[in-house]
């Protein structure tokens with residue numbers, strides 16, 4: 001069983017990832033959830049994180065607010081995908097559970113310093129600002145991280161926010177660069193994987209059929225999220241980007257990829273935030289990440305449906 005910190009910018013797909021983690025106590029122990037600015041500003045992502053915990057009936061989960069802007073650029077948000085609240089779809093409420101005192105970056109640093117080395121996995125589901133800020137401020141924690149399993153980047157699928165970049169990496173390329181150069185073992189779930197896990201109509205119906213608060217919450221979120229992808233890409237369902245990270249921790253055999261070198265473009269205006277993955281091994285650069293390329297989508301949805309039905 002892994003101890004994890006979920007670093008997130010919810011986001012409907014972030015929400016499903018958090019629900020998957022909170023419904024899987026035999027596989028993951030969620031030490032805390034750290035919110036970051038991304039899909040929507042921090043004031044909303046920290047609030048959304050608490051709404052999601054309450055929806056799961058886990059209001060004892062620790063939620064911290066982190067960085068409200070990228071390290072070196074202005075914040076770019078994605079209301080055009082996720083709606084004004086970031087969680088458009090279901091009817092939302094004012095969360096009752098508290099936001100923890102203290103900054104998310106301090107929580108990440110303190111947790112890594114107190115837990116035994118090599119026992120905490122970081123799960124970034126948004127821009128990498130909180131993680132890179134923690135690594136920069138407390139370089140001693142870097143070697144204590146067990147692994148980073150993140151959603152971000154793309155190879156064959158290239159970009160979703162610019163022709164060459166994926167949203168999470170594009171929003172804070174400087175942070176991504178720090179993380180990919182950190183030396184921590186990294187597993188990457190790029191668009192190449194996440195565009196294969198689509199919430200089709202029958203999969204959405206399966207959530208609705210739980211006849212529970214969470215079932216309806218997830219169905220209404222993925223209904224909303226789907227609209228954007230259907231209209232824009234003609235896709236047959238919402239891509240569940242972020243839940244692939246948690247699914248990997250539970251069932252890594254659902255995924256396959258290559259251990260390759262990945263570098264982040266931080267300068268070029270044209271290709272800012274591109275994840276330059278040496279998929280064909282054409283350089284001598286040392287591999288620094290397990291870059292996933294494929295997923296068993298049916299296996300993924302079987303797992304997700306089984307787990308969410310518990311809540």
Ligand code: BDR
Nearest residue numbers: 011013014125167168241
């Ligand atoms: C990523 O960007 C966000 O909009 C999603 O939550 C996901 O983390 C996909 O590019």
Ligand code: CA
Nearest residue numbers: 011014125126
């Ligand atoms: Ca996200």
